Amino acid sequence: MSNFKILAVYAHPADSATEASGTLALHAERGDHVTSVVTTFGDRHHMQWLYDEMKKPESERDPDLPTMDIEVYRNFKKREAERIAEIIGVHELIFTGWTDHEVAFSWEKVEEITNIILRVKPDIVITHFPYRMSGGEDDHIVVGKIAMSAISRAGAKVPQFDGVEPYRGVKQVFFSFAGHEEVNSRNIFTNGVVCDVWIDTTSVIHKKVQAMDQLVSQGYQGTAARKIAEARDGRWGMIAGCAYAEPFARPTGITYDSLPMPERVLKERYIPNNLPNDALIASSVPSGTPLDAYRLRSQK
Numbered sequence: 001m002s003n004f005k006i007l008a009v010y011a012h013p014a015d016s017a018t019e020a021s022g023t024l025a026l027h028a029e030r031g032d033h034v035t036s037v038v039t040t041f042g043d044r045h046h047m048q049w050l051y052d053e054m055k056k057p058e059s060e061r062d063p064d065l066p067t068m069d070i071e072v073y074r075n076f077k078k079r080e081a082e083r084i085a086e087i088i089g090v091h092e093l094i095f096t097g098w099t100d101h102e103v104a105f106s107w108e109k110v111e112e113i114t115n116i117i118l119r120v121k122p123d124i125v126i127t128h129f130p131y132r133m134s135g136g137e138d139d140h141i142v143v144g145k146i147a148m149s150a151i152s153r154a155g156a157k158v159p160q161f162d163g164v165e166p167y168r169g170v171k172q173v174f175f176s177f178a179g180h181e182e183v184n185s186r187n188i189f190t191n192g193v194v195c196d197v198w199i200d201t202t203s204v205i206h207k208k209v210q211a212m213d214q215l216v217s218q219g220y221q222g223t224a225a226r227k228i229a230e231a232r233d234g235r236w237g238m239i240a241g242c243a244y245a246e247p248f249a250r251p252t253g254i255t256y257d258s259l260p261m262p263e264r265v266l267k268e269r270y271i272p273n274n275l276p277n278d279a280l281i282a283s284s285v286p287s288g289t290p291l292d293a294y295r296l297r298s299q300k
């Protein structure tokens with residue numbers, strides 16, 4: 001296999017750690033070029049750090065708290081996304097600065113992502129599953145829709161009208177999951193959204209745990225990150241037949257030249273007890289949270 005250019009498009013900084021980060025870490029390790037787009041600073045989501053600070057006596061609070069405004073807080077969140085990108089091995093991190101909690105579909109936003117696609121020329125796009133089975137919309141779903149529309153728009157550019165060449169090189173889209181859209185199964189006859197691609201993330205689960213350790217603003221560091229990895233990525237792993245996994249769904253069925261028999265399937269050997277046992281390591285990953293992560297303004 002040759003190397004790929006991968007573009008991930010997310011709603012919030014936290015998504016860049018909690019969704020497909022293990023898979024992206026694997027691809028970065030194999031030499032693929034990873035670009036991550038974080039479209040909002042997530043500045044109105046799960047404000048655990050602020051909540052905890054406000055509970056402290058005034059003398060023990062972060063000294064920068066009295067002068068905090070939305071820009072200062074967005075920077076705090078931006079630093080989290082930057083540290084996550086570094087841990088995962090992301091080559092380029094892009095912020096589009098959309099308003100958190102208010103991401104509505106617009107052709108301006110589609111054009112912004114289209115321009116990124118035209119420049120990055122990704123082979124693979126990873127974005128949020130763009131539907132909500134329970135109805136309603138949220139940032140993730142809308143960002144997924146915007147990314148899908150941007151892929152189509154990139155291919156519809158006409159040099160004579162738009163001054164740019166079209167880009168039609170996105171070969172595959174993978175929708176990532178957060179753990180509440182997909183059904184708890186990989187049996188395709190189960191009702192609901194059954195993910196059709198599972199990536200074994202066991203070898204990089206420490207990176208995913210430490211990526212989540214950066215999300216001090218949301219209180220995801222420490223035991224929370226380890227709980228998420230064991231309970232959710234570990235559950236995905238149990239479904240996928242490994243210690244830890246991430247699920248994806250592709251928007252359309254895939255055509256092969258012949259029946260697909262990947263190496264992993266060919267090499268599968270019978271094990272009476274197929275539990276992951278000593279591959280269960282997420283709970284014991286050492287902390288990846290630097291002291292600076294707890295401070296509203298960087299002390300560096």
Ligand SMILES: [Zn+2]
Pocket residue numbers: 011012014015140
């Ligand atoms: Zn999110």
